[in-house]
Amino acid sequence: MKAYKILGTTDDVTTCELCGRDELKGTVTLCPLDVDGNEDGDAVYFGVSCAAKAAGWTQREVRAGVKAADTAKREAERAERDAAWSARREWLAAWYLEHYGTSDLHEAAKLAGMSTVRLSGEAISAYCEMERATEAAAVVQEQPAEELKPVAVDASTESRSTTLRVGDVERVIRTVMAGRVNTTKRLETSHTAAVKAALVEMRRANLDTYERAATAAEAVAARVGCGWMNKEEAKRARGIVRRAERGTLHSHTSPWASNLKPLPKVRFTDEIPAYLVEVESGHYATAEAAEQLALI
Numbered sequence: 001m002k003a004y005k006i007l008g009t010t011d012d013v014t015t016c017e018l019c020g021r022d023e024l025k026g027t028v029t030l031c032p033l034d035v036d037g038n039e040d041g042d043a044v045y046f047g048v049s050c051a052a053k054a055a056g057w058t059q060r061e062v063r064a065g066v067k068a069a070d071t072a073k074r075e076a077e078r079a080e081r082d083a084a085w086s087a088r089r090e091w092l093a094a095w096y097l098e099h100y101g102t103s104d105l106h107e108a109a110k111l112a113g114m115s116t117v118r119l120s121g122e123a124i125s126a127y128c129e130m131e132r133a134t135e136a137a138a139v140v141q142e143q144p145a146e147e148l149k150p151v152a153v154d155a156s157t158e159s160r161s162t163t164l165r166v167g168d169v170e171r172v173i174r175t176v177m178a179g180r181v182n183t184t185k186r187l188e189t190s191h192t193a194a195v196k197a198a199l200v201e202m203r204r205a206n207l208d209t210y211e212r213a214a215t216a217a218e219a220v221a222a223r224v225g226c227g228w229m230n231k232e233e234a235k236r237a238r239g240i241v242r243r244a245e246r247g248t249l250h251s252h253t254s255p256w257a258s259n260l261k262p263l264p265k266v267r268f269t270d271e272i273p274a275y276l277v278e279v280e281s282g283h284y285a286t287a288e289a290a291e292q293l294a295l296i
């Protein structure tokens with residue numbers, strides 16, 4: 001009997017690769033092991049009962065292994081997140097020290113003659129700019145040359161295609177099952193994301209047309225004696241412009257859907273989350289909020 005290691009669970013794959021049962025809530029991710037206990041081959045996705053059957057375990061042992069693997073994964077992600085926030089705090093302290101001779105935000109703000117909110121916002125902006133530059137350099141350096149070549153696609157390969165038309169521009173979006181996109185669900189998810197991204201790009205390119213249409217509709221709505229429909233049309237046209245500028249799409253969900261959901265439980269704690277930065281004595285905010293406050 002082949003040995004396996006439980007990697008956790010996933011809802012990206014909902015079909016058991018052992019028995020073929022589909023529409024599962026999720027599957028157990030197993031990694032085959034060789035005789036020495038090392039990973040040997042690609043991960044497989046089984047239902048709980050099939051995972052137990054394939055590995056020679058009981059279903060209780062499978063569920064316990066899944067729980068342990070998911071817990072370990074969450075702890076690893078938390079440790080990585082905490083390390084990232086710790087690195088950010090160290091970088092900000094070094095920035096204050098370099099520019100104002102002290103690593104303390106409050107002392108640096110006094111020396112700079114500005115509020116701690118504004119100074120921390122400037123420091124965070126510098127940090128974000130450094131991160132963007134570092135990521136861009138890493139992408140350029142690590143990009144394999146062969147990935148820049150056109151990819152030949154086999155006609156028999158499963159794929160999804162969607163034709164988009166915005167104004168007078170027509171564009172075909174095609175997604176092929178390859179690499180990490182190795183299941184139908186992942187193909188659908190990847191294709192949907194590609195279509196949305198292309199649609200946002202095309203709408204931004206057509207922004208001038210939307211703006212002219214909105215301006216014309218607002219001019220009609222401003223006339224004396226115009227009807228309710230004209231005003232609503234002007235609002236709709238302006239909404240299209242705003243969504244095109246923001247890169248968002250129209251939501252078709254009910255405006256009352258959020259009211260149907262139960263309110264989350266309120267938890268009170270004295271512990272300050274690691275992702276918050278101090279903007280004033282006893283006052284904390286996210287990095288994005290602190291950056292925005294600095295611009296006020």
